Amino acid sequence: MCxxxxxxxxxxxxxEKHPLGELEELEWAPEKWATLNRCPDCGQLWHIDIAKANDIGLCIKLKNEFEWARLDVTQVRVQMMVNNHGGLSFDTCRWKKCRKNCVKGLAFCPEHAYFEMDIKA
Ligand SMILES: [Zn+2]
Ligand SMILES: [Zn+2]
Incomplete structure (x- = not known):
């Protein structure tokens, strides 16, 4: 059983608990560096990032193939980084003209921390 x-x-x-291994690959999207996979046991669909050198290969459960087409993995990564830091604080981002709340423990909002300050985890 899966x-x-x-x-x-x-x-x-x-x-260590990742679902890779037994999955059947349905599709490969080179522009996304990802594959769509299905579990032969239960039929669960998985988005799987093909990990590059320093990247985490994320495995994300999908409800259907439409969700795969729409999935924005970058947004998922930004959200994971925010979660790693315990969410948002009430401080305002220090980036010029940005009014968004900061990630806890950081001086920048999620987007500026992730994309500009290169805080990826
Ligand atoms: Zn399964
Ligand atoms: Zn900002």
């Missing part, structure tokens, strides 16, 4: 049901919606590819 362990899809026990896994979180988002699993890091370097986590």
């Amino acid at each position: 362990n899809c049901a026990q896994l979180d919606t988002i699993v890091n590819g370097d986590d």
